[in-house]
Amino acid sequence: MTPDDLNTDAASALDPAPSSTGHRNCPVRDVLDRLGDKWSTLILVTLSQSPQRFNALARAVPDISRRMLTETLRHLERDGLIWREVTPSTPPSVRYGLTPLGASLMSPLTELIAWAERHQPEIVAARARFNGRMANS
Amino acid sequence: MTPDDLNTDAASALDPAPSSTGHRNCPVRDVLDRLGDKWSTLILVTLSQSPQRFNALARAVPDISRRMLTETLRHLERDGLIWREVTPSTPPSVRYGLTPLGASLMSPLTELIAWAERHQPEIVAARARFNGRMANS
DNA sequence: CGGAATCCCCAATGATACTG
DNA sequence: CAGTATCATTGGGGATTCCG
Numbered sequence: 075m076t077p078d079d080l081n082t083d084a085a086s087a088l089d090p091a092p093s094s095t096g097h098r099n100c101p102v103r104d105v106l107d108r109l110g111d112k113w114s115t116l117i118l119v120t121l122s123q124s125p126q127r128f129n130a131l132a133r134a135v136p137d138i139s140r141r142m143l144t145e146t147l148r149h150l151e152r153d154g155l156i157w158r159e160v161t162p163s164t165p166p167s168v169r170y171g172l173t174p175l176g177a178s179l180m181s182p183l184t185e186l187i188a189w190a191e192r193h194q195p196e197i198v199a200a201r202a203r204f205n206g207r208m209a210n211s
Numbered sequence: 212m213t214p215d216d217l218n219t220d221a222a223s224a225l226d227p228a229p230s231s232t233g234h235r236n237c238p239v240r241d242v243l244d245r246l247g248d249k250w251s252t253l254i255l256v257t258l259s260q261s262p263q264r265f266n267a268l269a270r271a272v273p274d275i276s277r278r279m280l281t282e283t284l285r286h287l288e289r290d291g292l293i294w295r296e297v298t299p300s301t302p303p304s305v306r307y308g309l310t311p312l313g314a315s316l317m318s319p320l321t322e323l324i325a326w327a328e329r330h331q332p333e334i335v336a337a338r339a340r341f342n343g344r345m346a347n348s
Numbered sequence: 349c350g351g352a353a354t355c356c357c358c359a360a361t362g363a364t365a366c367t368g
Numbered sequence: 369c370a371g372t373a374t375c376a377t378t379g380g381g382g383a384t385t386c387c388g
Contacts, residue, residue, distance in 0.1 A: 101334070103253075105327035110247005112381090116240075128350055139382055144351060154337025165349040166388085175333055182326045186319040190242035196312050197238070200291025249361090265370055276362055281371065302369040303368085 108153070113138055113146040115183065118172070121156060122180050125171030155179060245290070250275055250283045252320065255309070258293060259317050262308030292316060 108114050113135065120126060120134045132143055147170060150156045155176035161167040172180070245251050250272065257263060257271045269280055284307060287293045292313035298304040309317070 101331035102324050102327045105334075106246060106252050106323070107249070109243060109323075110249070112244065112247070115243050140351075141353095141383085142381060145381090152338055152341040153334050154340075160350095163349095166351090168350060175330060175337070178330065179326060182319065182323040186243075186246075186323055187239050189316060189319045190239045193312060193315065194238035197242075197290050200312070201289055204289040204291075277371075278363085278373095279361065282361095297370095300369095301368095303371090305370060 108149065109183070111146070111149075113142055114150060117143075117146055117150065118155065118176060118179065118183065119187075121170060121172050122177070125159075125169050128168050128170070131170065150176070245286065246320070248283070248286075250279055251287060254280075254283055254287065255292065255313060255317065255320065256324075258307060258309050259314070262296075262306050265305050265307070268307065287313070 116135045116138075117131065120131060126134065128143070128147075131147075132138060132140060135143070138146075147156065147158070151158050151170075154173055156170050157173050159169045159171075161169070253272045253275075254268065257268060263271065265280070265284075268284075269275060269277060272280070275283075284293065284295070288295050288307075291310055293307050294310050296306045296308075298306075
């Protein structure tokens with residue numbers, strides 16, 4: 075892979091661009107942006123345990139507002155990573171869960187998370203060194 | 212791994228929190244946030260090719276402002292993912308490159324990128340279906 | 349219960365200009 | 369060349385309210 079791959083302009087025809095942060099439709103940056111949008115990863119990991127209802131998700135993901143929960147779920151659903159199942163009872167019930175596509179993302183994602191956990195001490199140490207160097211300069 | 216792992220409050224003692232977006236010092240979210248900060252991944256991938264000088268990076272990463280390039284490089288350096296080598300000539304020269312730690316991140320990162328490229332067609336298709344469902348509803 | 353709509357603020361980012 | 373400093377902008381996202 076070359077760095078250029080991260081800047082391809084692979085247009086996706088229709089598409090009001092879910093996160094129109096200005097960059098063009100690069101598939102890679104598209105996915106990476108999503109993972110960085112603060113909530114998606116959290117939700118995906120939570121759903122990887124088992125399907126959840128809306129309010130269960132709200133409780134499972136601390137501090138997320140319903141607004142952002144709704145929005146993030148829509149994005150993930152739109153991208154085919156999760157499914158949404160409405161049971162029109164009273165009160166209504168809505169369940170969310172990972173699609174096969176979403177489940178397939180968990181593999182590289184958990185590896186990345188594992189990396190983060192494995193190397194956290196090194197990162198903390200590096201920060202301490204960096205702060206030390208900045209202090210006496 | 213459980214979802215709770217994403218919300219641990221593993222404090223890192225000192226640390227003015229590079230991205231104080233409000234969430235506590237969770238190592239995992241910390242790393243994921245960094246990858247999502249729009250430029251870090253781009254820079255890491257570029258540097259994984261070979262060490263680069265400041266302006267070479269600026270050219271290699273389209274549309275990044277010098278301000279954001281500097282800031283992102285500082286963050287990456289601070290976290291021990293890249294090194295910074297100053298040659299105090301006139302004009303000065305500064306090279307950046309991946310540390311072993313940064314290089315070790317490339318492995319899970321490229322897997323994630325490979326996933327994105329591999330499954331892009333499915334995502335595009337899912338978006339088309341989603342847009343279609345929204346249209347006639 | 350599970351949203352949608354609205355208001356609003358501040359933090360992230362860009363633009364610009366200056367410096368060792 | 370490789371930054372730093374300052375100002376202006378904007379849109380992400382929290383809080384709140386309303387709806388089926």
